[in-house]
Amino acid sequence: MRIAGKGLKMDNIAALSQKLSKASVKRYSNPYLEFDWPESLSEDSWWFSPELSSLSGTALYDAMPKEQKQRLAFWELVNFFSLNIHGEKALLQGLAKRLYSHWPTEISEYLHHFLGEENKHMTLFGTFCMRYAKKVYPSKAYALNENHIQSVEDFLFFARVVIFEEFVDYYNLYMAKDERLHPLCRAINQYHHNDESRHLAFGRKITRQLFESHAGDWGDDTVNGVRRYLGDYIQATWKEYYNPWVYKDAGINDFYDTYLAAWRHESQKQLRQTISSHCFSFFVTSGILAEEPVV
Amino acid sequence: MNVYMKEQEIKTKLSAWVAGQSSGYHADSVPFDLRIIEQRIITSVQIMELILFLEHLRGEPINPMQIKPGAFSTINSIYQHFFIEGQAYA
Secondary structure (H helix, E strand, O other), X not given: OOOOOOOOOHHHHHHHHHHHHXXXXXXXXXXXXXXXXOOOOOOOOEOOOHHHOOOOOOHHHHHOOHXXXXXXHHHHHHHHHHHHHHXXXXXXXXXXXXXXXXXXXXXXXXXXXXXXXXXXXXXXHXXXXXXXXXXXXXXXXXXXXXXXXXXXXXHHHHHHHHHHHHHHHHHHHHHHHOOOXXXXXXXXXXXXXXHHHHHHHHHHHHHHHHHHHHHHHHOHHHHHHHHHHHHHHHXXXXXXXXXXXXXXXXXXXXXXXXXXXXXXXXXXXXXXXXXXXXXXXXXXXXXXXXXXXXX | OOHHHHHHHHHHHHHHHXXXXXXXXXXXXXXXXOOOOOOOOOOHHHHHHHHHHHHHHHOXXXXXXXXXXXXXXXXXXXXXXXXXXXXXXX
């Protein structure tokens, strides 16, 4: 069996890992001390940037009174934090599996930081959701059993990390800067973004290296299968941002039909494409995807 | 509405939904025992859509972590898992 990582330019990744480890040590933070959690939240605040709402641009959204838009914004933030929790749970499992495996020690050292930082993010998201919403929305992702060789599994894991974190980071950065939003919301988004920039640097590097090192050996069928898989994963990742139960919690009666209409709405397609463009550019310029997917 | 009618109605709606996801089937032409995963009529992305559709039919959320293996094999198994044994999935 071919060992994933054998043909990798590991010196490059080890050097980047060392640099990122130093940055993680320098920026080490304690979210338990950094955040003040109010007893309750004011209902007349913005919790999610209106332009990023999964209903923005629809006639239904335009017709909503401000109070309902703010209520929707709160539940969209709970959904955003929930999908972060589910994404990071899968991330923690994949990172832990790769600690002290077949890669240089420097990589494991950075994976420890990566794991620790992701765990802290989940603590923040979970605290917010359970304290103020009394729930975390379940993920709708359901994986069918798929067996891949080790090199494909490693590649797909890090490619998923990049896709998931690229989308999330767009929201984090936008909302951290949005002065209309409640300070707690901005602070959590800023905190997440601060670590994600390092995680993305690592994720992009290793994803590209894994593909360049192994794609030549995979054969056309496997490369095409990998591309199909990534296309499906991108669609599934985006679907999590459209949750009928969010619309129900925001007081919308026809919440399932609203979900169907929102996903298909032209302004939402444009929003998804805009948010995805940085991520897609990486995958196309790396040669991983032949062309930018339409989402 | 009697139980049998309810079962027929739900399975017919599921059949129409599956047909809508895949070319080659008309709304009423997907057999209830067709192996929809094995025959790649439904993909993993479409399962996410299917879960949302099932939630819509049931009127309550489903936690995918509690779904048993094989639940999505056929329309019959979907009905059995989500509408007969369905309380376990909420």
